Amino acid sequence: MEKNIHNEKILILDFGSQVTQLIARRVREIGVYCELWANDVTAEQIKEFNPNGIILSGGPCSVNDEGSPRAPEYVFEAGVPVLGICYGLQTMSAQLGGSVKCSNLREYGYAAVDLLNDNNPLFDGICDKTENGRKQLEVWMSHGDKVDSIPAGFEVSASTPSCPYAAIYDPKRNFYGVQFHPEVTHTKSGAVMLENFVKKICKLNCLWSPEAIIEDAIARIRATVGDNKVMLGLSGGVDSSVTALLLHRAIGDKLTCVFVDNGLLRLNEGAQVKEMFGDKFGLNIVYVDAEDRFLSVLKGVSDPEAKRKAIGKAFIDVFADEARKLTDVTFLAQGTIYPDVIESAAAKTGKAQVIKSHHNVGGLPPDLKFSLVEPLRELFKDEVRKIGLALGLPYEMLYRHPFPGPGLGVRVLGEVKKEYCDLLRRADAIFIEELYKAEWYHKVSQAFVVFLPVKSVGVMGDGRRYDYVVSLRAVQTIDFMTAHWAELPYDLLGRVSNRIINEINGISRVVYDVSGKPPATIEWE
Template structure:
């Protein structure tokens, strides 16, 4: 890696900060995420070719708002401010920020005013879809700047310095749903910052394997297989490093779909490393009896996993590490580290948050800094089958978080049957590989219906289907009415317990992908 081929992203608490890093790494440019309060001395010592100020959940006028020294903007290094980063640049140059009358969350349309601006080079349209997430907006900018883009609700949605390489965007170019967002980032990194693309994922994999070998040495690792892509990629990476010193365990918690149970058997016959399957259905279901709160569900399931791992690890001599398939979106959504400026966690993940003191094992998370699309690419490089690489994600807590409210065996049976029908029709319509994730949610709401000329009073279910690249942002899938009607009719006619179907058309943000 050549000295100077580096971009620094200053973190102001946005859950998208690491997506910015991911996007730039995808271009082949080395990128690191640093705290917003990094000193100028540290910045200069790293010799970056560009600096990006991330978004964040703050207002520049708040007493606790994270700020930077204005002289960082005077280092003669190209700078790009995004969302809060834009407002911060405007504020430091004497601009005016106000609370928006019309807050923007999700899709908006940017009208490009300066088509020849280097940030927008190659964009063939004057109006593009952009992804917004802000309640404040820049109302006035210094005379040193000029406006280069606006939306219907935001008169200053993009601006640049008239003489310096300082640019600012109210929208998020890093999220996959911003049209030409990657081109905007590419223009900044390669054309404005003049970086060379020499950062390769294959090299990162090799380095990860070498690090695991060095860290683990001759010790043993126990890893919990969830059935999804992340844990299998983590296991494959660790197996490459330490071979048979890896011991994998799959715990059947009774919260799986029939398809998930079948896929475990199929995958076990493909991968080289052995997997010990443990049936713990009764243990999990008894602990979840009467539990309604989704966070309690997640924590109970996480605790039971840990108990089982602790029990199994004692059966294997010389175990020193517990490995997990944690990926970066899990870490971001669970984060509550105030030093990183994050606000309340969106939701906890069963494999995030460290280990309890009762377990005397070290945590090994080789995918902790990777996003879902990177994990898929790593799996491909490691030679995992396409069936596994493009398998729809299934949450660690299973269908416990797709049954809203209390869980019991009857509800589990209803949801399993409904999802079986959904997947049958996804395959019949050749839609499975075109969607990133599709599933059914069972609500604790009953409604009156008519079945066979008789009154029914059964549950309401929701079909959720999304398209995404990184699972940090997502849009609902534009499924045909024909498909939705077919799935709805089959579920209502064939599944006892459901008499009403709905389709979820919300995006992430403001919603999450899973309901709990």
């Protein structure tokens, strides 16, 4: 009998750190299923989840502040290993009888931590460097408070001059705490620490692999769908593409994919989707040419949010029209992934803010009563990509830069016109082609061209012409929350500019955007 990949699991309680999702991603990379929950869950919920270990995340609060969050007491009564990170260490210490105080020296960034003994299994096999005969860890700190006294039963295993309890543990109860952040790449051996916690302390076997996830997803789809038929909005993006192949492998021709060409796609994108999914993989694809319909609802609309809403509504209308033609379909598939689930849950509790409208297949008219099937809702984006590779999707497609749901609708500034989209498509294709040739495409996180609806004078041959301006945009980022403009080589920028101006009749000037995020956003609208 096959092992259930959900039988081994870690529960992560979120205290508000900006990098909490990284903990979950690291645990998944080790090969163990985990879920990320708000810190105020009940004992009954934890019991029902039945974790093999619990991790308490960092957070922005001080445990000494009135009303600051605490771990449910059951965490320390469940009989499973517990790892407290930063704020997680502090609340564990405070709740179990220790004390926390404001540090005279706030530690933020790199720190060298002295290992005081070799007894803590969390640090088994780890020594980043030796200084004056002392074994040290190279870590990333971010804290203003520090543990002042440790609870009974705990031992100190690492310290810094300003943080005497940088790591503590209770070997009898299997409780561990670190003041630094092992989940970030800046902590040199952080991945090994988390692996030690998962494998050596929680004693898990790591059943979570792309092949096992695919097998599990197929079984779940078949159990959910049965002999019914499924409809999927296929955009050609990573999430919908992997969803399509999982469903196709599970239910074959009972899946119908609807691809809506809204006229706001990249150059030749519609043809590429039809060729890959229809010809190569043999999926049933309904191709809808809706360019005129989308451009008509965008006529005269220049406000970015109004454009997003118009595009979203038009998509729903077109998709609904196609859905009504498929009278025997009972399930609607969506490419929802785990961060979407986390963000939706946070939004319901008032802990998240909507920054901009999102474009999706939700919100269909009430006469379309589908049941939902979401095979990716447990997965992070990097896991989705790994599954896509295992299913046979090409690397270049899976690791392509993000593309906004409204497409070129938010890369044409102001009113969207077909003329503008056609010019932008060609300019963007040249930019991406040259990035690939120069081996810069995968060195940047996102790159694209923006169309500016202004005309600039140019000289073509012996004549003066007034043609449009486009801006190149390329950024480098880890999490897309902050970003730095990519310092592309001048010769590359010059080559792109020359090609765009020489090959595209209608563009006379190319500029390069050197704005960071913040204060600018990555997209212009």
